[in-house]
Amino acid sequence: MHHFEFEVPGVEHFSFTPGQFISVIEPVDGKEITRAYSIASPRSGNRFSLCLNHVPDGIVSTYLFELKPGDEVDIHEPLGYFTLRHPGRRAVFIATGTGIAPFRSMLLDHLPRTEPRVTLLFGVRYEDGLLYRTEFEKLDAQYPTFRFMPTITRPTPLWTGLTGRVQTHIDEALSLPTPDEINNVDVYVCGLKEMVDDVRKELKRRGFDRKQIIYEKYD
Ligand SMILES: Cc1cc2nc3c(=O)[nH]c(=O)nc-3n(C[C@H](O)[C@H](O)[C@H](O)COP(=O)(O)OP(=O)(O)OC[C@H]3O[C@@H](n4cnc5c(N)ncnc54)[C@H](O)[C@@H]3O)c2cc1C
Numbered sequence: 001m002h003h004f005e006f007e008v009p010g011v012e013h014f015s016f017t018p019g020q021f022i023s024v025i026e027p028v029d030g031k032e033i034t035r036a037y038s039i040a041s042p043r044s045g046n047r048f049s050l051c052l053n054h055v056p057d058g059i060v061s062t063y064l065f066e067l068k069p070g071d072e073v074d075i076h077e078p079l080g081y082f083t084l085r086h087p088g089r090r091a092v093f094i095a096t097g098t099g100i101a102p103f104r105s106m107l108l109d110h111l112p113r114t115e116p117r118v119t120l121l122f123g124v125r126y127e128d129g130l131l132y133r134t135e136f137e138k139l140d141a142q143y144p145t146f147r148f149m150p151t152i153t154r155p156t157p158l159w160t161g162l163t164g165r166v167q168t169h170i171d172e173a174l175s176l177p178t179p180d181e182i183n184n185v186d187v188y189v190c191g192l193k194e195m196v197d198d199v200r201k202e203l204k205r206r207g208f209d210r211k212q213i214i215y216e217k218y219d
Contacts, residue, residue, distance in 0.1 A: 001053050001098055001124075001131050004064065006073070008046045016078035018042060018105040022050075023076040026063045035060040038190070038216070039078060040101035042109035051101040051131060082216040084110060085186060090117040092173050092187045094166050094199055097124060099191030099218065104132055111143050119147040121173040123166035123195075125154050149173055167198050170206075182207050189215040 008014045016022075016039055023034040041049040055061045067073065084091070084106050093103045100122055110116050124130055130150050140148040151162035151169055162169055176182060187208065189199045196217050203213050 001051060001129055002065075003040070003131065004050045004052055004067075005041075006048055006050070008048070011046050013043075014046045014048055016043065016048070017083045018109040019083035019102040020078040020080040021082075021102075022048070022078050024060055024064065025074040025076065026060050027074075028059070033059055034076065036080075038080075038082075038098075038101035038105070040104045042105055051098045051104070053098045080216070082188070082190065082214065084116065084188075085214060087114050087116050090185045091119075092185060093118060093120045094170075094173065094187065094189045094191075095120070095122050096166060096191035096195050097129075099189075099195075099216075100131065102190055102216065103188070104135075107136075107139060107146070111139060111146060115143055115145045117145045119149060119173050119175070121149045121151065121166050121169055123151045123153065125152070127152050127156060127159050166195065167202060170199065170202050174206075179207070182212075186212050186214060189213065190218070192219050193217045 021036040021038045023036050026033045037050045037052065039048050040051040041047070052061060052064055054065045082102055087110060095103050103120060107118065107120070120136060122130070133150065136148040139146050149162060149169065151164060151166060152159055153163070153165060155163050174185060187203055189196050196215050200213055200215065
C-alpha cells in the first residue's frame with residue numbers, strides 16, 4: 001500500500017466531495033482501460049492523493065506503480081455517493097487495506113471544521129501496513145469526538161493493540177450503551193467485497209437498517 005500525490009494542471013481548485021473516487025484512464029492498444037480510485041486527501045487547492053495497492057498482474061495498478069515523479073496520467077472527474085451523509089450523526093467507519101482512502105479524505109476534511117463523532121476501525125495484515133497510523137493517532141489525541149481502532153491480523157509479539165479481523169471488533173467500535181442507540185449510528189464500510197458483505201451481514205443481524213449501512217466495494 002502506497003501513498004501517491006497528484007496535481008491537476010490548469011485549475012486552482014480540484015473540486016470533489018470527500019469520499020468520491022476518480023477514474024484513471026490507461027491507454028492500451030488504442031483502447032482506454034479505466035479503474036476507480038478513491039481520493040485519499042481532503043480538499044486542498046489543485047492537489048489530491050491516492051492510496052494504492054499493487055494487484056499482482058493487475059493492468060491499471062501496475063501502470064500506476066510504474067509511474068515516475070512528474071509523469072502525467074489522464075483521469076475522469078470525481079464521482080460517487082460514498083460520502084458523509086449526515087455529518088451530525090455518530091458514524092463508525094470500517095476499512096481494510098486501501099479501503100482507508102475515502103475515510104482519510106472525509107476525516108481530514110470534516111474533523112477540523114465540524115468535528116463529527118466518528119470511530120475508525122481499520123484492519124490490515126501487518127503492523128507496517130497501517131498507512132497513516134501516526135496521523136490517525138494524532139487526530140485521536142486532538143479531537144475528543146474521534147476514536148482510532150487499528151487491528152492487525154498477523155501481529156508481531158511487539159504489537160499490543162487489537163488483533164484479528166475487523167468483523168470481530170464491530171461491537172467495540174459501535175460501543176452502544178443500549179440497543180436502541182442503533183438508530184442513531186450510521187456505519188460506513190469500504191474494502192474488498194468479502195469483508196464488506198461480512199460486515200453488512202453482522203450489522204443486519206444486530207438490527208441495523210439498510211439505510212444506515214453505507215458501503216463501497218473495491219472488487
Ligand atoms: C469505487 C472504487 C474505488 C476504488 N478505490 C481504490 C483505491 O483507493 N485504491 C486501490 O488500490 N484500489 C481501489 N479500487 C480498486 C481498483 O479500481 C482496481 O480494481 C484495482 O487497482 C485493480 O485494477 P487492475 O487493473 O490493476 O487489476 P485487473 O487487471 O482489473 O485485475 C484485478 C483482479 O485482481 C483481483 N483483485 C485482487 N486484489 C484486488 C484489489 N485490492 N482490488 C481490486 N481487485 C483485486 C480482482 O478480483 C481481479 O480479478 C477501487 C475500486 C472501486 C470500484
